[in-house]
Amino acid sequence: MKYLKSFISLVIIACVVIACNKKETLDTNITGLGGDSWIQSPIDKWLYDSMIKPYNIEMKYKWDQSEFDKSLILVPPTENTVIPVTQDIISIWITPYNKTSGDSTFMKINTPKQIMLSGSIALQSNGNAVAGLAEGGLKILLFGINSYSRKDSGRVADMAHLIHHEYTHILNQKKNYPIAFNKVTPDGYTGNWSALPPEDNSWTRGFVTNYARKEPGEDIAELVSTMLVMGRARYDYTLYHPFPEYPDSLNNPTGISLLRAKEKIVVDYFRDAYNLDFYSLQTAVQQQIYNVLHR
Amino acid sequence: MIKYLVYILLVAMVVTSCKKDLHSSVFDQSADQRLNKVLADYQSILVAAPYGWVAKVVPNPEQNNNVYAFWFKFNDSNRVVSRWQNQPSLSSSYRLKALQQPELIFDTYTYLHLLADPEQKVPGAQLGTGLKSDFELEIISGSADSFVLKGKYNGSDITMSRAAAKDTSGAIVLPGYLLAGNYKSTSVRTGYKTTQAAGIIANTWKFDDVKAANPLKFAGTVSIDYSDLGGSGWQYNIFVKDNTTKDVTITINAVMQSQIKEGSFKILDQSYDPASGRIYIKTFYTNSAGADRVNEEILLRQ
Structure with missing residues (x-):
């Protein structure tokens, strides 16, 4: 009888322990994971082939307020400026480094991983306009690309100055x-x-x-x-x-x-x-x- | 006794420990899945309008009365075609996104962004802030006929109504503004030396040209330049209830109000003929120097 009692107690305790040993399958599809999605346009494909594939740089042009300081009043880029600006950035920034270092390895390793584009300039409360910002070695923000023209030598020089300025910050941050x-x-x-x-x-x-x-x-x-x-x-x-x-x-x-x-x-x-x-x-x-x- | 209590407790634990449906939701799907369904439904409604949508945009509604009209046609691959004023149609991108609310975002530049552009792209825009307009819009409600949207950062009021075939080209007509359009104006403004009662006319000004009556944010109300003084920002606000009434309500805008003798404006005579689109206005005010002015104006719908 004494053993029976102990036996029953053990069985009950075992049941309590096992009862909660529930295996959960951890393959739930989390909705919204992986960021924004949209139907890829020719611009998206071009950017993928020209920037993401060779250098893992995301050239982000679609509006996303969370990428910018909320105090700045901005508008997104005009679509037809995105590819010319990117082409020129590759030419005046990435290509010279590739030529100097011998191949594209240096830039594959040392580029920031995201370039965020704004269509308008970023006017600050003190009246100064910010043309670009570099953040944490990973991200460059470029403003005012809607008025960019590669036929305007002043604008091209400004863009070259801007990207090399910001990239120097990135190099310094690394x-x-x-x-x-x-x-x-x-x-x-x-x-x-x-x-x-x-x-x-x-x-x-x-x-x-x-x-x-x-x-x-x-x-x-x-x-x-x-x-x-x-x-x-x-x-x-x-x-x-x-x-x-x-x-x-x-x-x-x-x-x-x-x-x-x-x-x-x-x-x-x-x-x-x-x-x-x-x-x-x-x-x-x-x-x-x-x-x-x-x- | 204690022993039995312990046993009862243990048995109770065994029985209740496996109650699994504590975690199950009262909904069939997760909040995110339901939100995505809402977005997908909104998108299919937007895409389904065969002639697109006519949008009425009121930037910064707390401080601004002006309305801007756009035409949008959405497709199911995140593209939208926009029309504005007499500009050629322009293709850009949009997306629906769930943030605090379901949102409609015009995520690359199109005519809508001209209002918000900090680089002063439209009359009245300020450097650095534009017209304080929005292109990231919270969807308050949406049906097959209309959408109510609210600008996320500047609170712009935007409504979109399902367009008809005629809206796909030509002037973009906002529904509910019967008086909107161009008018041939003939006006004679009489300036008295002192009061009208004294009767000495110092000057008369004649105006004969075409003017636009533009919708204001108040339903059914349009603004049109006052006589020859549109350049000073003086305007009549004219309201008509519907197409059967011959009565129009005429007031003056804030700019004019602030520059004349307070409370001196009055309507001497007015009539409206819905059939021909003829508006007749005769009004009076006293200027800040105390001289009376009478304006008699005929507006003929073009």
Whole structure:
């Protein structure tokens, strides 16, 4: 009897334990997983073949507010600008790196994974318009592409400057630039960069643009993109003749030596961090800008 | 006794532990599946309209009375053809998406975006904000005949009504605005030196041209330039209830109201003939300097 009781107790306890041992199949189809979907258009197919397949870069052009700062008022791109802008971005940005590094491996590894396009410019509350942003080494935002034209050399140069500026941020976010760069012109950085008087010539203080005076991170991005888009010859000329109307700025030894010091750090950084010859890259960018303008 | 209680408890556990339908939903399908079905239903309604939809768009309705008319034709592969004013039709993309609400998003640029464009693409738009219009629209309700939509960020009021064959080309006509269209206007404005009672006429202004009567957000109401002073932003707002009435209600817009002597505007005479589309208006106001003005205007439907 004693055993029977114990036996029954055991059976009941076993039942309790087993009863809840329910196997669940974990193959439920989660609705909505995998993001937005729509019927693929010829543009989507072209982008897949030109950007996603070779470089795993998603060129996102359809409206998605969540990709942007909500305080910005924007509109989506016009469809017929998407392919020309992408073609030109490939030409003036990806192709020069491919040529300099030998093949497409470098860009396959080091490109941001998403480029988000906005049709309109991004006007901020202080009245400044933002042309582009880079985020966390992974994403570049480009604004104002609806008014882009490859026949307009100014716009092409601006686009080249923008993408190389943002891409410098991405490279810096992946491998930091030497700390020595911050110490070349430590006193030149100012929050007032957008309201500098014309006689406060940035070139004579060791900066290529006023925006470069915002902070060292922007400084190196501006320097790299300015040198790439201007080309070596024009950059060197501008260095010695920055503002003819201000005699002080001609052959200004301070500005020249500071910018040469920064240039050396940049060239060393590209060589040491990424094994790239900066001057070859500069030449390749020049060729490609020429090609885009004569497409 | 305790022993029995323990046994009863154990048996009760055995019996209840396997009750499985605690997790089953009162619905057949999950919330996401039901939401997707709603979206699919909306899409099929949008696509089903053979002549597309006429859309009435009121950007920033809290501060704006103007209405913009568009024509849209949706297909089942996320494409939409748009028409606006006298522009050629334009193809772009759209999609339906479930966010906080089911949404209709015009996700690449088309005429609708001109109103929202921060680069000032339409008259009255502000740099940086445009007209505060929307192209990401929450679907409040939708049926085979009409959709009610609400702009997600600026609260634009948008209604779409099923279009007829005549809407697929030519001017886009919003339903419910009988007076909308172009009018040949003949007006004589009389400026008195002081009061009308004193009777000394200082000047008269004659106007003879074609004017547009444009729909306002108020149902059945259109705005048309006041005499020759449309350039100053002065407008009549004219309302007619239906096609059988000969009575129109005439008021003046806020710009005009703010620039004349307060409360001085009055209608001296008015008539409307629905058959010929002739509107006759005779009105009076006193200007800010205290001089009386009388405007007599005939509007003939083109």
